[in-house]
Amino acid sequence: MSQAVKTELEENYQQLIEIIDKHKGERGALIPVLHEAQELFGYLPLEVQEVISDGLGVPLTEVYGVVTFYSQFSLTKKGEYKIDVCLGTACYVRGSQAILDRILKELDIGIGDTTEDGIFTVNATRCIGACGLAPVLMINGEAYGRLVEDDIPGIIEKYKS
Amino acid sequence: MNFYRSQILICGGTGCQSSGSIELVNTLKKEFKKHGIENEIEIVVTGCFGLCELGPVVIVYPEGVFYSRVEVKDIPELVEEQFVKGRILKRLVYHESMDEDKVRSLTDVEFFKKQRRVALRNCGVINPECIDEYLAFDGYKALEKILFEMTPDDVIQIMKEAGLRGRGGAGFPVFMKWQFAKNAIGDEKYVVCNADEGDPGAFMDRSILEGDPHSVIEAMAIAGFAIGSNQGYIYVRAEYPIAVKRLCIAINQAKEYGILGKNIFGTDFSFDLDIRLGAGAFVCGEETALLNSVEGKRGTPRPKPPFPANKGLFAKPTILNNVETFANIPIIILKGPEWFAEIGTEKSHGTKVFALGGKTNNTGLVEIPMGTTLREIVYDIGGGIPNGKKFKAAQTGGPSGGCIPAEHLDTPIDYDSLQQIGSIMGSGGLIIMDEDNCMVDIARFFMDFIVDESCGKCTPCRVGTKRMLEMLERITQGKGEEGDIERLEHLAYEIRDASLCGLGQTAPNPVLSTIRYFRDEYEAHIRDKKCPAGVCQALLSYVILKDKCKACGICAKKCPVNCISGKPKTPYEIDQDQCIKCGTCMEACPFGAIIKA
Ligand SMILES: Cc1cc2nc3c(=O)[nH]c(=O)nc-3n(C[C@H](O)[C@H](O)[C@H](O)COP(=O)(O)O)c2cc1C
Ligand code: FES
Numbered sequence: 001m002s003q004a005v006k007t008e009l010e011e012n013y014q015q016l017i018e019i020i021d022k023h024k025g026e027r028g029a030l031i032p033v034l035h036e037a038q039e040l041f042g043y044l045p046l047e048v049q050e051v052i053s054d055g056l057g058v059p060l061t062e063v064y065g066v067v068t069f070y071s072q073f074s075l076t077k078k079g080e081y082k083i084d085v086c087l088g089t090a091c092y093v094r095g096s097q098a099i100l101d102r103i104l105k106e107l108d109i110g111i112g113d114t115t116e117d118g119i120f121t122v123n124a125t126r127c128i129g130a131c132g133l134a135p136v137l138m139i140n141g142e143a144y145g146r147l148v149e150d151d152i153p154g155i156i157e158k159y160k161s
Numbered sequence: 162m163n164f165y166r167s168q169i170l171i172c173g174g175t176g177c178q179s180s181g182s183i184e185l186v187n188t189l190k191k192e193f194k195k196h197g198i199e200n201e202i203e204i205v206v207t208g209c210f211g212l213c214e215l216g217p218v219v220i221v222y223p224e225g226v227f228y229s230r231v232e233v234k235d236i237p238e239l240v241e242e243q244f245v246k247g248r249i250l251k252r253l254v255y256h257e258s259m260d261e262d263k264v265r266s267l268t269d270v271e272f273f274k275k276q277r278r279v280a281l282r283n284c285g286v287i288n289p290e291c292i293d294e295y296l297a298f299d300g301y302k303a304l305e306k307i308l309f310e311m312t313p314d315d316v317i318q319i320m321k322e323a324g325l326r327g328r329g330g331a332g333f334p335v336f337m338k339w340q341f342a343k344n345a346i347g348d349e350k351y352v353v354c355n356a357d358e359g360d361p362g363a364f365m366d367r368s369i370l371e372g373d374p375h376s377v378i379e380a381m382a383i384a385g386f387a388i389g390s391n392q393g394y395i396y397v398r399a400e401y402p403i404a405v406k407r408l409c410i411a412i413n414q415a416k417e418y419g420i421l422g423k424n425i426f427g428t429d430f431s432f433d434l435d436i437r438l439g440a441g442a443f444v445c446g447e448e449t450a451l452l453n454s455v456e457g458k459r460g461t462p463r464p465k466p467p468f469p470a471n472k473g474l475f476a477k478p479t480i481l482n483n484v485e486t487f488a489n490i491p492i493i494i495l496k497g498p499e500w501f502a503e504i505g506t507e508k509s510h511g512t513k514v515f516a517l518g519g520k521t522n523n524t525g526l527v528e529i530p531m532g533t534t535l536r537e538i539v540y541d542i543g544g545g546i547p548n549g550k551k552f553k554a555a556q557t558g559g560p561s562g563g564c565i566p567a568e569h570l571d572t573p574i575d576y577d578s579l580q581q582i583g584s585i586m587g588s589g590g591l592i593i594m595d596e597d598n599c600m601v602d603i604a605r606f607f608m609d610f611i612v613d614e615s616c617g618k619c620t621p622c623r624v625g626t627k628r629m630l631e632m633l634e635r636i637t638q639g640k641g642e643e644g645d646i647e648r649l650e651h652l653a654y655e656i657r658d659a660s661l662c663g664l665g666q667t668a669p670n671p672v673l674s675t676i677r678y679f680r681d682e683y684e685a686h687i688r689d690k691k692c693p694a695g696v697c698q699a700l701l702s703y704v705i706l707k708d709k710c711k712a713c714g715i716c717a718k719k720c721p722v723n724c725i726s727g728k729p730k731t732p733y734e735i736d737q738d739q740c741i742k743c744g745t746c747m748e749a750c751p752f753g754a755i756i757k758a
Contacts, residue, residue, distance in 0.1 A: 025571075028457035030457035031437070057713075066459055067459075071442065072439075074439075084482045090362045090516075093520065125400065127362050128365055129517075130176065130179040131213065131516060131518035132212075132214040132525050134518065134524075141402070145180065
């Protein structure tokens with residue numbers, strides 16, 4: 001492991017301690033801490049959960065229970081670009097399932113998976129509030145609307161380089 | 162304070178941001194500078210106007226010109242014409258808003274004509290990130306009024322006379338909840354705002370938070386005064402970053418102005434607010450599950466009783482209301498309960514906001530007086546069904562609701578009438594479906610959602626919904642059996658009666674309502690192995706029309722599994738056993754000779 005990576009990780013743990021200290025004593029602090037920790041690390045590996053458990057004085061089983069209950073929290077590392085295809089009702093009735101299927105086919109992965117090169121993770125989401133543009137997908141917060149299947153290869157290509 | 166000769170309003174709601182409204186603002190600023198008029202025109206980024214379909218939406222005052230689908234490349238011309246030469250750029254004006262050469266007032270445009278903006282009164286009008294604009298529109302006057310002129314009982318009495326019912330779905334009277342919580346004994350009490358908006362096809366609450374966050378904050382303080390609480394929590398979905406950001410800004414501004422915090426307006430009433438983020442669990446929209454989640458636990462529901470009004474957050478008396486419910490409250494206090502009670506129908510007062518989506522020409526956010534019919538929403542406000550297709554059903558209430566067929570288009574919308582026809586008001590999702598949508602598939606879609614989101618605490622919901630989904634999947638795959646409809650119904654009633662919380666109790670509704678109105682579609686899938694709408698892939702076949710085929714061979718080249726064969730001059734044929742029903746051939750055929758059957 002290179003020196004730079006190591007220090008970045010150490011720095012993250014340092015910041016995690018600060019996050020925990022900031023919320024300590026607040027009631028219901030666990031979920032806000034998990035949100036911020038995930039923001040920091042990109043996901044919530046067991047080691048991070050252990051630190052949180054120690055820091056907040058919440059049993060590890062409970063931390064793990066909460067992490068696995070909510071779909072926003074992830075135990076595995078995500079790709080650099082997160083493709084979220086809206087499967088909200090408005091998008092679904094305008095054909096977003098076909099859009100999702102096409103993306104999975106183009107990237108040759110399953111839903112929730114990350115491509116081997118670590119570039120893309122594909123997920124289905126609920127309404128993102130852009131029903132007027134249905135069907136819609138988001139890549140790292142940037143929305144693409146009024147999609148047809150054949151738009152997909154071009155969109156993916158944009159992020160590959 | 163600056164004086165501007167013109168104001169340009171740009172929608173910064175999620176829909177319009179997705180279509181690029183923020184780049185517009187940046188380009189506008191540059192263009193204004195270029196012409197040296199940057200101090201003459203004010204740019205206001207607002208919340209949602211409602212017409213998301215036409216986004217990005219831009220309105221210019223004082224003329225009130227309504228421009229739609231404005232793109233960055235249009236900006237130089239727009240600035241030149243509208244602001245330098247003072248002429249309307251007709252090419253970009255929303256056609257509905259022009260009459261000959263005259264600009265029509267927005268309230269005369271079909272989309273807005275039948276609407277009445279109460280909860281959305283400030284959305285698209287003010288800059289949600291600026292408390293002064295909210296104050297200029299009578300903001301926080303209601304809070305001031307009750308603090309100086311009323312007792313908590315007066316406030317509850319106003320809610321009673323107004324007849325405000327919860328907008329989160331169930332329609333429970335607001336005053337009752339507040340009364341229970343006020344009467345409950347506890348050293349601390351809490352006010353919680355449900356902004357978890359779980360319906361997978363809806364965005365009303367999000368738009369209110371994005372467009373007018375202060376009205377929710379003001380109402381929560383009013384509720385705090387009424388029940389005797391000094392602390393509130395807003396539970397927002399983490400998937401709503403813009404709403405969360407604007408809420409944070411609004412709360413901080415209110416604190417700076419002394420409107421939140423200790424001794425508000427110099428009285429002895431104190432009230433503080435915190436935000437809690439959801440983490441992607443539909444069941445957390447259910448009130449007791451939400452309370453568990455705010456406490457930092459797994460979001461599983463609690464048995465009721467005890468009700469939250471007696472034993473809620475941290476086991477203290479708590480009221481929980483929906484975003485839209487709160488957004489109605491300040492204006493009710495200011496204009497009086499009589500004013501509010503006059504809007505709507507006898508038993509359902511006021512308005513309801515719907516997120517109109519799916520197969521209508523106009524989609525977006527609409528707010529209508531209760532009692533408006535579905536027909537008015539679909540055809541007058543929504544502009545009808547695109548591409549000359551036929552209306553098939555309207556879905557309300559999301560995964561807890563049902564589908565309303567064409568025969569009930571003239572039902573006036575209120576809590577009771579929707580319940581009578583097998584759906585619910587719900588939180589405001591309203592999805593229109595046309596003849597190309599398969600009702601069995603829609604039922605399967607919602608059941609799939611429920612199976613995913615069932616928290617697993619009680620067996621009827623965890624296991625029962627899974628069995629229902631399996632049956633629905635079988636049916637859509639052409640493996641349905643005689644008796645499946647009855648089995649579905651039977652199981653549906655068991656789940657409804659035996660589940661612990663509202664999620665399971667309402668989960669069978671989409672199935673029951675589609676069976677009730679579209680039984681023939683279920684039968685076609687089961688008996689004839691046909692999907693009349695042509696949605697269920699396994700039940701489709703693609704055929705080449707012999708008289709239209711010109712034997713060009715394009716379809717055979719495009720077919721990914723090489724199952725189309727033919728010779729020059731004779732019509733091609735598809736080998737049905739090998740066909741994977743991808744539809745590539747149909748799209749490829751230049752003569753329209755391939756159809757779904
Ligand atoms: C499964 C389930 C999901 C719900 N989702 C929401 C929701 O997303 N938003 C909401 O305001 N209420 C939701 N509710 C209703 C709440 O439990 C509660 O009744 C409501 O927030 C009370 O506020 P109101 O009286 O102002 O409507 C849901 C209920 C159930 C059973
Ligand atoms: S359903 Fe996809 S954005 Fe609303």
